[in-house]
Amino acid sequence: MKRISYHVGRYVSHKRAGEDYIAALASVGIGCVADPETADVLILHDEPMALAEIIPRYGDKYRIAYSVWETDRLCDAYVQALRGVDRVWTCSPFSAAAFAKAGFAVDVVPHVVRVEPPTADDLDDIKARIAYDPDTFYFYTIVDSVNPRKNLEALLQTFVATFAKMEKVKLIVKQYRNAWDLAGLPHIVSLDAFLPRGGMAALHTLLDCYVSAHRAEAWGLSLSDAMYCGKPVIATGFSGNMFYMNRENSFPADYNLVPVSERMCGCIPLYTRDMLWAEIDRRHLAYLLRKVLRRKYAPGLPVRARQDMERFGPLPIGERMRELLEGV
Incomplete structure (x- = not known):
């Protein structure tokens, strides 16, 4: 097996996913070297623009970019930033289609899905x-409230319209980055503070039903x-989540395809x-x-x-990565 170096970016979702992939590799006996100069293969798990400076430095290495995208067409900035890589890995067929369409x-390589049980504390x-x-x-x-792609506004409005006059039903909104003030909304509780993985696991353990009105994932x-x-x-029945969601294991919600909003284009010009x-x-x-x-x-x-999430455990994902690396 060739020597592997795994670079992980600092953004929260990259860091979490990258650490899980490194553990998945270890579960099938593949360790990662600390110094990329000693590696044969670099796995670069970061925002593509952050990789633009790293990719040319290692022209003698086989370079795999781990990247994701959330609409039907890859943005031009990603196309330019990733030009020097030998291959792209991504988490779902939906995301892969955008990269393939761009050449x-x-x-x-699906995400590793595992949640360690929370402690009593x-x-x-x-x-x-x-x-x-x-x-x-x-x-x-669990949502980045200011990102229009997450569509928190639709969830809040629908929840309030549906349950404002009912008792004993609440919506817990775990926000990160710039939290909205939700204090005036009936039956809605906002959690704005940082929660470690144990705290997030406690949410999944205690609470009853997860809901996402996302526009794309x-x-x-x-x-x-x-x-x-x-x-x-319950989640929008569109995009990468439909790789593992279906009507036998979850509740995909109906939707219409529409152009990405002006607000999103202004918020994230990609x-x-x-x-x-x-x-x-x-x-x-x-x-x-x-x-x-x-x-x-x-x-x-x-x-x-x-049961369906078991196929995304560390061992099967580690075996998938090993299979791909053996083909390099």
Whole structure:
């Protein structure tokens, strides 16, 4: 086996996924060297623009960029930044299609899905933060609120319209980066503080149903984590999450394809109006929220969700990576 060096960026999702991939490689007996100069193969897991300076430095190495994209067409900046790589790895067939369309040789390496059980202290901390009531049904979401792609506004508006007059139902919104002020919304609790992985695991353990009104995801780590923990998941039935979601293990919501919004293009100029993403059907979302609250679904569905996530454990993903590396 060739010597592997694995570079991981500092952005939270890259760091988490990269650490899990390194552990997956270790599970099949492949260690990573610390010095890239001594490696035969570099796996570069970072934002493509951050890799633009790294890629030319190692022209004598086989360079694999791990990258993701969330719409039907890859942005021009990614195309330029990744020109020097030998291959791209990405997490889902949806994301892979955008890279392939742009001319890259691409392989699908699914995310590792695993959630370590929270400690008693983790559980107690979350219970205190949300004033946990065992008689209340808790929907929850984990979201970068200011990113239009996550579409938190649609979820908030639909939830309030559906449940404003009901008791014993809440939506917990774990926000990161720049949190919105949600204090005036009925039955909605915002968690703005940083939570370690144990705290996030406690959310998945304590709460009842994960919800995402996203417009597009390359994968959707929080969705697959919730399914791993045996929770019902309601999410837009479009993009990378449909690699592992289906109507037997979760609740895909109807949607319409629309051009990426002007707001998104202004927020993140990598996106352009000629790209497509989804707009969730809010009436169907409301229907699914009520359905799950009333538990009108097959009792085996959460068990099926957990079983389906087992195929993304460290060992099968490590074996997938080893198979690809042996072909280099």
